[in-house]
Every structure is written in structure tokens, then in C-alpha cells.
Amino acid sequence: MIFDNQYIQERISKAERLREEGINPYPANITKGMPSSEFFKHFAYVKELDADEKKDEAQTVTLTGRIKFIRIMGKAAFAKIEDSDGLVQIYYNRDDLPEGYYNNIAKKLFEVGDIVEATGYPFVTQTGELTLHCKDLKIVSKAIMPLPEKFHGLTDQEIRYRQRYLDMIMNPEVKETFVMRSKIVSLIRRFFEDHGFLEVETPMMHPIPGGANAKPFITHHNALGVDRYLRIAPELYLKRLTVGGMEAVFEINRNFRNEGMDQTHNPEFTSIEFYWAYHNYHDLMKLTEDLFDYIFTELQLPKTLTYGDMEIDFTTPFAKVPFVEALTTIGGVPAEVAADREKGIAYLKENGVEVNDNLTLGYVQAELFDEFVEGKLINPTFITDYPIDISPLSRRSDENPEIAERFELFMAGKEIANGFNELNDPLDQFERFKAQADAKEATGDEEAMHMDLDFVRALGHGMTPTAGEGIGIDRLVMMLTNNHSIRDVILFPAMKPEAALEEKPKNACKKCGNTNEEELKPAKKGKGYFCIDAAACAKRAKENKK
């Protein structure tokens, strides 16, 4: 059991002693005291008083928070309590608390980790720290788990991710990151609302996985008797809404992809997708720049942010480079190689990249891009005009049928956004889905898209010219908060089950499954246990069969 530990038992017994004293260690109806930030603001004048003892005994103020430090000096003690704003020091002693309360309760039973309510007046200590002199100190919630050590804190990555609550208690910057994340999401939402977009919610469980190239999670609906796929992207549903007449929509929510995990991939991640009728991908790029300007202004961020050892300049407009041009100018791939399937494959192999010989030119170019360009795109850069065969949902360029009217936005060597003019020709869409299905056959591409006939039918009713874009929220938050693992911007990242929390299987008789330890003996040879009473065992085994 998780409570089988001397420290925890010690703390549980303290909670019991509180009860014996008639004090509920988990009282109801406690209200939050003055926020610590307000305490410092409101009583700043005490520091300026012209007196030997700087204090204002006429004031009565209540603070609530978790005890982070305690320093007991005989008949008096200092503690620091923390609320969501920060740390405040409190002071309590034998003579200013009710008779006997200091020696029996406050000193003995309150400890680091407990949440308390302190009431008293502000004063300034000899070392100049504004502090609350307690007339009353109550338990608000007794912590029975000990906190990590105060100086080094909690550094074990595994515990930090598994027990995020503990991480947040011990590492204030973690809380800051997630406050920042919340603000960013809120600003994005407000930005799109202010631009006339409608927020919608589309299914998380899809009959056909679509809208991206990815392996889905599969689940089962019992009543319908059908398998469902957790959505890999909301795209096809949002476009159905465009057909239906919603001309500007967005959705901020989770996507699920059954793929590898690393510093930029979590199986569930958050994106915003938005669709804008009667606009094109150039409008999207401008809108994206406006969005970044808006976020940076509202958060009062400098235009140049440090990301690891990189300096990223977010000044708009962002650079724009066509895809094939980027291969040569940024990636250093010879022009004739970038334009030729066979030469591209050979070039990749020369550079130690394993490639499937069946790849089409577009896929070869994509490999070249991933290998030689992506990592070099530090400042925000729009890569435009993608090969059509790797863009199955994008509209074909009228000037060059090999090119999709599409862009992706990169920064710090990572993809952040993907947008394009939506393909709205139903017959073309049908053929592209078919081509994807063929690619699945030819190269075994498990991520290739599935045929979605209802979506083709929807397009058959006519979709206005529309541009759509998706932005990875987690990666964006990483950039803006200088975090380098997606796990650091997801509150509860995906983890394997924790062995320590699983019930240990009891020793059981190999014949009848009896788990009563007193009736078991170890097997003479090999592992396992058998019943001491063989007759009773045989009887039980028989009953089990029934």
C-alpha cells in the first residue's frame, strides 16, 4: 500500500491526534484568505514605518496556503506558506496563540506540506521581511504524504510527469508554463472569435480515420457493434460544415495518433484547425502572422525569443520560400537532384538515408526536405507550394498541376502549422483518396488516407473556395515558453503504467487458487505454492471446475 511508510504513518497519527484534540484535520467551509501578492502590496507601508518595531497591530488579516518551510526556535516559530501567488512568511509563538495551542498543536502537529489558515497582523522582522504575526493558526488540510526535500526539490523526471501535482507544488516554473499555456489558448480563441470565426465541436470518434496521414487508435462501440477510430484530425468534419454554410469555423481540441513518442510527439495532442471560406492560403499566412503579432502583443513578449541555444526572431512578415526552392537554397540539394525522382533517391542513399524505391517524386522531395531543410528553419518561415502527391487534401495549382496551393510554417527546426487552399472538386478528391489507397498497396504506407465516400459526397454538394489551416498548440507553447519536451507543456503526458501502484498478485495454490497464506507451502521444486491440506485443496479445485 502507498501508505506503508514510517513517514506517512507518522503523519496519519498526527491527523489522529488533531481529531483527539477536537480539531478536524479536514474542515469544511474554509474560504481563501488574502492573496499573498495583495498582502505585500497592501501592507508595504509597514516597512516604511518610523519605529523600532515596524508593525500595525490594528490590522487583522487572514492568509491561507501550504506550509513550505518551518523554522522552530523553542517558544517561537517562522514558517513560509504558499498560495497560488507566492510565498509569505508567518510568525507564531507560545504567548500570542491560545493557551497551550502552540506547544500541543501548532508546534507538534503542523508540518511542511499542510495547508493552514493564519490570522494576525503584519510586521517586519529584524531582517526586513514583511511577515504575518499570528494570533490564530488553523489547519485547513492535513497532508499525510511528505514533500520532497526543500533545497533540491523534486528533480526525478518520472515522478514529475506521473505526479504532476507534486511537480507543481515543488517547481513553481511548472505552474507558470501551464498558466502561460492557458493564456495562449485563450488568446487564440479570442483572436478567431474577433475575426468572425465560429467555434465548433466535431466528433472525436470517427467511423473512418481521416484528415491526416497517421495511424489511429481503435475503440469499439458496443451498442452500434462497430469499431470507431479516435480522431487523427478534425479536418474532414470541419470542411463538411463549410459545405453546410459555416463560412468561418475553428476547433481547438485533441487529436490522437497511435505513433511513437518523443520530445515533440505525444499520442494525444492539441491543435487548432480553422477554415475560412472565400479566402486563400495567402490570406491564411497573413492571418497567421496577425495571430502571432496578437499573441506577442497581448503577452508582452519580446519579438526575439531564446529557444535553447537558438534566437528566434518573430518579427512579421515571416519569410516565404517555395518548397523545391528551399531544397536547393536552404538544403543545398543540387537543382537537378531536387527535380528528379531517381537522382533524388540516389542522393538520399548517398547521404545514408534509407528510402523506398517505389516513392514518387513528391515523396522523394519530402524526404529530401525532412533531411536537409527542416532542421535549418530557425526563424519562422512559410514553406509554400508543396508537391501535390504529398498533399491529398489540397487544391491543385492552376498554373502547375504538380503543385499544391499549400504552405507549412516552421520555426526552431520544427513544423508548427500547415495550411492550404482546400480541394473542393469532388471528383479530384475521389481520385486523390484512390491514389492514397494505391500508395498503401505500393509502399505499405500504413498512414495513407482511407477513402471517405461521405466526404466526397459532401463536396459533391459544392464547397465554396476555402482555405484551412492547423496549428500545433503544444509545439507553439513549447516555443513561447522555452520548453524542449512536449511533456513539459502537457499537464499529464502519456506514460507507461506505474508498477508500484499495481496490486501485487497474492501467492496462490497452483491447483486450487487458494490465496490464504497460512494454508500454503512453497513448492519443493521450482516456483509457486501448494495447499498444505491436500484433501481440502482437491475439494476446492473440483468446485472451481463447476
Added chain:
RNA sequence: GACCCGUUAGCUCAGUCGGUAGAGCAACUCCCUUUUAAGGAGUGGGCCCUAGGUUCGAAUCCUAGACGGGUCACCA
């Protein structure tokens, strides 16, 4: 999926050549009424990740596995 690194007290970490476990903080018992990682004296606390193996003897060496981190692959 491959490789590298890690896993020792509640936390942060030592642990030599293979000889049977250590520190600081935390806890417990004392002293201490303005401390700042408070200080002082004392005490208790261990499935050394798990399972095998080598050995007279394993935290330490070997093999397999679990979990985590990293690199690569996959994944845009």
C-alpha cells in the same frame, strides 16, 4: 523498434579493488521567542528496480526483464 545512460532511506545524492550501507535535508526525542536551506545534541529509518547467474561472499561483475531519460528510426 535499435542503441546509450540511469534506478541505493520520504527527497537530493555518495558508495573505492567484490568483503554485507553512508551523508545532507526530512522524521522522532531534547535545547532554543526575529529565523531565511535557522542553529545545537541525540535516535530511528534500506526488497540497494526485479528475476536469474558467477563467487566463500554481489549495491558493485554477467544475463534477461521493468520503468524513466536521451539519441536515432518511425512520425510531417
